[in-house]
Amino acid sequence: MLSKDIEKAKSIIMNYDGPPIKIMEVCGTHTHEIFKLGIRNILPNNINLISGPGCPVCVTPTEFIDEAIYLALEKNITICTFGDLIRVPGTSSSLGDARSKGANIQMVYSPLDSVEYAINHPEQQVVFLSVGFETTTPASCIAVRNAKNIELKNFSILGANKTMYQAYLALKDAADAYIYPGHVCTMTGMSELYKLRDEENVSGAVTGFSASEILSSLAYIISETQKNKPFVANLYPRVVTEEGLIKAKTLVENTMESCDSIWRGLGIIEKSGMKLKKEYIDYDARAKYDIPKIVGKPNKGCKCGEVLRGDIKPFECPLFSKGCTPEHPIGACMVSNEGACSAYYKYGENLWKKN
Amino acid sequence: MCVGLSARVDKIKNGMAVVDASGVKREISTELIENLYPGDYVMVHAGIAIAKISSTDEDEVNKIMETIKDAK
Structure with a gap:
């Protein structure tokens, strides 16, 4: 029972x-x-x-948003992205701000949708913002492989895929x-x-x-x-098997390779990222558009890093609920529906209101 | 973005399937899952099926609690 x-x-x-x-x-x-x-x-x-x-949006570094804004505003490229990245602050603005300046930012549910978008809009250059962990990376790999198979020339990805x-x-x-x-x-x-x-x-x-x-x-x-x-x-054997999803592992191994990766709040973690292999370089937006090296500057008051490391509780950040709210997020952990700050704000009032 | 959704497979064709997630229908890729048939339940992430769901959580939880009991 x-x-x-x-x-x-x-x-x-x-x-x-x-x-x-x-x-x-x-x-x-x-x-x-x-x-x-x-x-x-x-x-x-x-x-x-x-x-x-473990929230891919929350660990995506400031400079990734800056790179996407550069592509959208300086190169006039259509950005396809998961919805919750749109409001994540970069160094000086978000993709939402870029949209209000005329950038074409399209929200998609899946990387496969961005390939469809590129097929249907041959006059536009389309870049998918490929963030995510092992669960999402295979979808990006399928998108890139499908694009290569049909020799789609107006599609590429800006990668920030990570492994746990x-x-x-x-x-x-x-x-x-x-x-x-x-x-x-x-x-x-x-x-x-x-x-x-x-x-x-x-x-x-x-x-x-x-x-x-x-x-x-x-x-x-x-x-x-x-x-x-x-x-x-x-303890989740109805979904998780001993060997994992072999087909997904093979697909990712054939399409991407390990690289160092920057995690917001945690810094560079060696071999914690995935990038496209050389044979898919035409689909790597960094190579295709020669994006300059951007060093992001996160808001100094934002304590997302400490929150992600578990050093502090979200409400111990000086900005929490004072300037940083789900409506007006300053840090990524408040933007994403999966972020710790957003969870504490929405559901944990009894924990932080007394503080 | 990173939310898993369980859904029932309605139709399958060429590595793609129409799934029903609590009444909402959507086309997803099922190319990573073998031996999938209409009526099966899958876990969906970002437009692809990432796992077949083999049962409800009842048996699973029962086994976990049995393990804890055995340990005492």
Whole structure:
């Protein structure tokens, strides 16, 4: 009986009275679901849930937005992008601001839609803003491969694709265990998580997104953490397999290769990015348009970096709710629907209003 | 942008499928998923199916809670 299991999990969580445990939920959707479901309200004081860097919009650096604005305004290129990137501030403006100056910014649901757009608008040069982790990267690869197959000349991508493994490593001391992002793990499978456990003593549980999945995962992590031994478990086997999605891995390996990547707030993480291979260079907007080297300057007061590392809670940022709100975001974590600041603002009023 | 959506497969043709996500129909790529048939449920990210969903969360959660019980 599901309800019995949920009650059991809740009881384990609520009655935990051992040493403090820090748990980082990596995925932005987990952050939001945990708030929406009211799970934070049942946590005892000795369980600290930290929101990690698993929102691709939030970790996209300022200079990426600056590059996109340069293409849109200086080169008169049509930008196709996921909607939540439009309001992310660059150094001095956002893509939304660029649109008000006449730039052609198109919102798409999928990279495949941007290929369709390019096919239907042969008079325009089209660049898709390719951000995202393992879940989104294959879609960009399919888009580029399809474009190459039909020799589409007016389409390319501006890449900022990232992989999670190096980020798990970079943040491993921030928490006792990760709530691993269920959908990234559908792609990667379990082997890299076993490696983290065996070689780096990193613990965590692959977790789904329903209330019962999140609660039972928290109960599991609490129970395992008390054994003082690194652990990893796939608690989302209805979607995540041991081997991951082999076809997706092959597709990405054939299209992209590893590179260093800048993460907003975390800096450069070696081998944490993916860029197009040489044979797809015609579809790489940086090469195609010879974009100058841009050094982005994020707002100095913005503490998105500290939030993403779990060093501070969103409401400890001096701008939170004072100038930086979902309507008028200053930092990326407030823009994206998956961002930690946005989640705290929307659902965590009881946590920050008293502060 | 980075939100997974579960959807039921209605029709499949040439690596593309029409899926139904709570009544909203959309065409997505299913080329990464093998052995997919109408009626199956998939997880969709950015216009592509990234996984086949094999069951509801009930059995899964039951097994997790059994594991915790066994550990005690």
